[in-house]
Amino acid sequence: MNPLEELKNYIEYLEAIGIAYIPASKELLKFVKSETSFEEDSIEKLKNKLKECKACALHRIRKQAIWGEGETSADLMLISEYPDREEDFHNKPFVGEIEKLLIRMLAAIGLKKQDFFITHAVKCKTPGNRPPEPEEVLACKPILLKQIKLIKPKLILAMGFTPPKIFFEKKLSFSSIRGKVFKVKEIPILFTYHPAYVIKNPATKRLVWEDLQKFKHLYIKFVKSS
Numbered sequence: 332m333n334p335l336e337e338l339k340n341y342i343e344y345l346e347a348i349g350i351a352y353i354p355a356s357k358e359l360l361k362f363v364k365s366e367t368s369f370e371e372d373s374i375e376k377l378k379n380k381l382k383e384c385k386a387c388a389l390h391r392i393r394k395q396a397i398w399g400e401g402e403t404s405a406d407l408m409l410i411s412e413y414p415d416r417e418e419d420f421h422n423k424p425f426v427g428e429i430e431k432l433l434i435r436m437l438a439a440i441g442l443k444k445q446d447f448f449i450t451h452a453v454k455c456k457t458p459g460n461r462p463p464e465p466e467e468v469l470a471c472k473p474i475l476l477k478q479i480k481l482i483k484p485k486l487i488l489a490m491g492f493t494p495p496k497i498f499f500e501k502k503l504s505f506s507s508i509r510g511k512v513f514k515v516k517e518i519p520i521l522f523t524y525h526p527a528y529v530i531k532n533p534a535t536k537r538l539v540w541e542d543l544q545k546f547k548h549l550y551i552k553f554v555k556s557s
């Protein structure tokens with residue numbers, strides 16, 4: 332049993348014997364419970380659990396929680412933000428113009444969309460396409476972490492402002508992490524802008540180009556030559 336699971340059981344035990352007050356912040360208790368709520372040990376079980384997930388209020392307005400697209404045997408994982416209306420409708424990340432731009436961006440470094448398993452940081456669409464609230468990110472975090480654990484990619488490309496909220500407890504400016512390489516469960520991960528943001532802010536094209544070049548080097552080092 333992992334230490335988080337053990338801590339969760341202990342908290343449940345204290346509650347069961349009538350200890351109403353536990354000296355920990357509400358956020359910590361919520362984190363411990365959410366972090367341990369996806370114990371599925373296979374991709375199929377996790378997928379089924381996701382279909383029924385009601386861990387945050389976003390389940391009320393979604394058409395479905397989106398699992399992702401691509402082979403789960405892929406060496407590469409791409410993590411996007413959260414589904415917009417179109418993605419919710421089509422049940423997949425990246426559609427329309429944004430998908431076309433993504434395909435061009437990846438082609439520029441010799442990769443294809445099909446080389447990746449592509450998923451969202453937060454799996455359900457939000458009202459009016461607003462960024463997910465911190466508690467929604469927190470509730471959804473275990474699903475993505477479990478996907479990473481089960482899929483075991485060799486390298487991850489994260490696009491947009493939502494993925495860092497999953498991986499960094501502290502609020503960091505996007506510019507301080509963009510284009511840098513971090514590790515998630517020993518897997519290298521690079522953060523860059525989302526294609527939808529690039530369409531609205533063409534000045535970011537040059538930065539994304541630099542990031543993608545870096546990603547290509549990581550690909551050669553960690554995937555091609557392994």
Ligand code: SF4
Nearest residue numbers: 384386387455470471
């Ligand atoms: S956003 Fe994530 S945690 Fe919230 S209901 Fe959807 S799948 Fe569950």
